[in-house]
Amino acid sequence: MAAAGSRAGRAPGHGPSIGNMADHILIVGAGLAGAGAAVELRERGFDGDIELIGAEAHAPYIRPPLSKGYLAGTDERASFEVKPAGWYAEHGIRFVPDATVTALDTAARSVTLASGDTLGYDKLLLATGSTPRPLPVPGGELAGVHLLRTVDQADALHAALADGGRRVVLIGSGWIGMEVAATARTLGNEVTVLMRGAVPLHSQLGPELGADFARLHIENGVVLRADVSASEVVGVGAR
Structure with a gap:
């Protein structure tokens, strides 16, 4: 059995060896x-x-x-x-x-x-983490509807947004939704965010800080739609 700290890369003061608590x-x-x-x-x-x-x-x-x-x-x-x-x-x-x-x-x-x-x-x-909820409405399975959790999904979304000039709708105004909105806008796309509440990040930050984030996104050209929910996605193919 190796002595504590015998493996390369162990930082000083990183805590005691746990030893072989299991094989x-x-x-x-x-x-x-x-x-x-x-x-x-x-x-x-x-x-x-x-x-x-x-x-x-x-x-x-x-x-x-x-x-x-x-x-x-x-x-x-x-x-x-x-x-x-x-x-x-x-x-x-x-x-x-x-x-x-x-x-x-x-x-x-x-x-x-x-x-x-x-x-x-x-x-x-x-340590399985979480998974995004698919959009539970008609049309939620269309090819142009993206989820974002994995690097493969990020690659697909980047391919759709990178050239700019697209009209993008984000459903959800939590951290990931607002980060994607800002990134999509930076890439030159028209961006609308549909929010169930009055301001983005309401459940995470509360109404006052949420309003500050709303102003920041609006100043950068993002359109925010408050107190709405998506009921259907209508489209053909991926566009």
Whole structure:
């Protein structure tokens, strides 16, 4: 067993080694939380087996740039990876991409993947995060309706917005919606935001700060429609 701090990259004062509290730790979810946990385990001296299961084909990355710099085309893909892709293998972490857990058996200490494979564990960490809600109205499945959570979705949205001159409607005025609105406007598109409340970010910031954000977006050419909900999306194809 390696001594505490014997692995490269452990920062001074980073805390005591956790030792081998288990032989095999399985982490389901390869976002910032899951990948960060794997990194922290190694940096604190855990030298047992670590498996990191991710639903996407990409190495773990940080999501906030997807609605800002990466969507705008100014941030490189590598700039928001949790670690370079080769880091996991170099540190003895088995990263399993493009895999979805479909069943959990706590008695047998195992999970089943969509592929049918079964993985055992001594300790299990669930770090699956959240998923965006599809628009539950007629037309919500049309090709021109985008969701944004993954880098692939950001790539598709960037391709639609990058040349400017499009009319864009954002349904929802939380952080991601308003960030996408600002980015789409910066890229030269006409942008309208449909809000259920009176101001954007009302539930996060309250009415006063929400009003400040509203003024900022209006000054930059974003149209805000307050107290409305979408009931249907009408269109043909992706436009």
